[in-house]
Amino acid sequence: MKPAKAGDLKARVLSALVLAPVVLGAVWIGGWVFHALLAFGSVIAVSEWTNIVPSARRLPSRLMAAIGILVALMAHIAAGPATALGAAAAFAVLTAIVGGGSDRGLLGFGVFYVAIGMAGLMWLRDLPDTGLSLFMFVLIAIWATDIGAYAAGRSIGGPKLAPRISPKKTWAGLIGGMVSSALFGWLVAIAFGAARPDIAVVVGAIVAVVGQAGDLFESAVKRRYNVKDSGQLIPGHGGILDRIDGLLAAAPVLALFHAAVGTGLSWW
Structure with a gap:
């Protein structure tokens, strides 16, 4: 890299x-x-x-x-x-x-x-009452995933996650992203007074996997058409899609979890 x-x-x-x-x-x-x-x-x-x-x-x-x-x-x-x-x-x-x-x-x-x-x-x-905290949870979890995956991928390297789609991504990076997302998800849960921060650890790790899947999906589409960045709107970052691909995948999954399961678990 x-x-x-x-x-x-x-x-x-x-x-x-x-x-x-x-x-x-x-x-x-x-x-x-x-x-x-x-x-x-x-x-x-x-x-x-x-x-x-x-x-x-x-x-x-x-x-x-x-x-x-x-x-x-x-x-x-x-x-x-x-x-x-x-x-x-x-x-x-x-x-x-x-x-x-x-x-x-x-x-x-x-x-x-x-x-x-x-x-x-x-x-x-x-969402009333919990909307801000849940949004910050998914936002910070995705940011933490990107940072953790980058750090682990660069420092550890190893086998590629999806070499045909995104040659720079590694399994070590995915695991690093999961650990980072779980940790920061736990911290956000504690900061906002969530009832079950332990569940937030697991949810944070899952959010990382879903976010990375969203990233890989957009990468696959761009690779299919030989496009490097989705746009040039954000200097140094590319386009909006390049920045929110993980959020586009993770947000609806977290919303479904919270609506179908999370409320019953009283995790937040």
Whole structure:
């Protein structure tokens, strides 16, 4: 693995210092401020997807996908996640039809893919009383996964996790990410007074695996079309999709766990 260039590292750090307070501030405030940030990020993310996956009519497909995400967002606010995903599915089909091309199915799937992640993130943050803490749990768990995987992968190395998809990822990195996510998930649970921090350790490790799967999924799509980054919006980091691929996968899984099992376990 090649070391990061000094200029790239500086750009990454500066971008993080600028964006982190904005994101965390919107998450902390919640409500329409958070919804606006989520809408902005979702539209850019789905636009990047339509830029990665080729189509016969790129601009019309991009407009349809962006409209679909906004409609799904409004449907979520008005009627909940099930209605939002139904709207996203309909616009996924419309985007595929409008965009055309040999990979129209994958093109349209991007609308549903981003909408699932958006629904998970919005559902978590909008929960009364526990919304902020659960959102911070998944956010910090994914950040910890990336840091732990990077550190373990560089220092330990070893067998590759998925060499054809992401040659730099290793099994040691995955384990390091799981340990880091479990540790920070436990700390977040303690900080917010969760009832069962021990369960948060297990959930944190699972979130790491799901987040890495989301990362690998986006990597596989980019590799299929020989694309390095989903976009250039964030200096040193690439596009929005490159930064939230893990969250898009992990947020709905955590939301499903909390709704179906977590409430019964009284873990939070």
